Amino acid sequence: MKIAKPLLRYGIIALVLFFLGRMLWKHGAAVLSLPIAAQAWSNLAWAFGVTLLAHVWAGWFGR
Incomplete structure (x- = not known):
């Protein structure tokens, strides 16, 4: 069981x-062709930061 868990993970x-x-690979060209405005880049940066913070918080304090 101890070997199976890491292998499954x-x-x-x-x-x-x-x-x-x-x-x-299949849809990369379609994704890159999407127009993204300056405000959207700001929103994406905030969303990435909040998501990163949530994952760090869960990993650090979730034990």
């Missing part, structure tokens, strides 16, 4: 990364 991570990479 890394297997799931590998599958998720494979899926994201494949979708980006």
